[in-house]
Amino acid sequence: MNNSKIKKVLISEEEIKAKIKETGKQISGEYSGKPLLLVSILNGAFIFMSDFCRAVDIPCEIAFMRAQSYYDGTSSSGEVNITMDIERDISKYHVVIVEDIIDTGRTLSGIIKLLRKRNPLSLKVITLLDKPSRRVVDLKADISLFTIPDKFVVGYGLDCGEYYRNLPYIAEYEE
Numbered sequence: 001m002n003n004s005k006i007k008k009v010l011i012s013e014e015e016i017k018a019k020i021k022e023t024g025k026q027i028s029g030e031y032s033g034k035p036l037l038l039v040s041i042l043n044g045a046f047i048f049m050s051d052f053c054r055a056v057d058i059p060c061e062i063a064f065m066r067a068q069s070y071y072d073g074t075s076s077s078g079e080v081n082i083t084m085d086i087e088r089d090i091s092k093y094h095v096v097i098v099e100d101i102i103d104t105g106r107t108l109s110g111i112i113k114l115l116r117k118r119n120p121l122s123l124k125v126i127t128l129l130d131k132p133s134r135r136v137v138d139l140k141a142d143i144s145l146f147t148i149p150d151k152f153v154v155g156y157g158l159d160c161g162e163y164y165r166n167l168p169y170i171a172e173y174e175e
Contacts, residue, residue: 005173005174006154006164006167006171006172006173006174007171007172007173007174008171008172009169009170009171010148010151010153010169010170010171010172011146011148011156011169011170012169013156013168013169015146016051016128016145016156016168016169016170017051019145019146020048020051020052020055020145021055023052023055023126023143024052024054024055024056024057025055025057026143027056027096027126028056028057028058031058031060031096032058033058034094034121035061035092035093035094035121036056036058036059036060036061036093036094036096037060037061037062037063037090037093037094037095037096037120038052038053038056038060038061038062038063038096038098039062039063039064039065039086039095039096039097039098039115040062040063040064040065040098041064041065041066041067041097041098041099041100041107041108041111042064042065042066042084043066043157043159043165044099044100044101044157044158044159044165045098045099045100045128045157046157047156047157047165048098048099048100048128048156048157049062049098052098052126053098061093063086063088063090064084064086065082065084065085065086065111066082066083066084067080067081067082067083067107067110067111068080068081068083068107080106080107080109080110080111082111082114085114086115089118090115090118090119090120091118091119091120091121092121093120093121094120094121094122094124095115095120095121095122095123095124096123096124096125096126097111097112097115097123097124097125097126098126099125099126099127099128099141100127100128100129100156100157100158101127101128101129101130101131101153101158102125102127102129102130102131102132102135102139102141102144103131103134103135104134104135104136104137105135105136105137105138105139106136106137108125108127108139109137109139112125112139124142124143125141125142125143126141126142126143126144126145127141127143127144127145128145128146128156128157129144129145129146129147129148129153129158129170130144130146130147130148131147131148131149131150133149133150134150146170148170151172151173152172152173152175153170153171153172153173154167154170154171155167155168155169155170155171156168156169156170158170160173
């Protein structure tokens with residue numbers, strides 16, 4: 001792993017923590033007394049989900065899905081492949097998808113279509129990062145913690161070739 005590819009920090013660890021706390025409080029208020037299922041999209045969202053679910057102070061359940069469209073590089077293949085699916089009936093839950101980044105929107109759009117067919121009580125999308133300038137499908141998160149420019153980023157769960165996920169901040173990566 002070569003940290004010389006890190007150009008600059010775009011979002012600090014402190015900024016991320018503050019936004020997660022604020023958003024956790026918002027979701028707690030919105031879903032108080034309701035059956036809530038947080039669905040993390042692996043691998044990228046695992047760190048975000050870990051911190052976010054602890055910021056939600058109401059009872060909730062957690063599930064994981066894995067979808068892949070970036071394989072070894074820095075650009076999407078355009079194909080969405082669900083490699084791990086939720087194994088429970090979600091029709092009795094308010095489902096909140098917890099995503100790391102929305103770029104082209106292809107991956108998340110495929111996941112949303114799949115989950116909507118399963119008739120959740122409601123479906124909401126929370127994303128850590130939103131890159132609207134790259135969108136190729138009509139998709140908007142219900143909550144975006146940060147909107148970023150068209151830069152390839154790593155850190156806080158986001159990777160390049162599986163490296164850099166462990167950085168506690170979001171940084172621009174030099175391709």
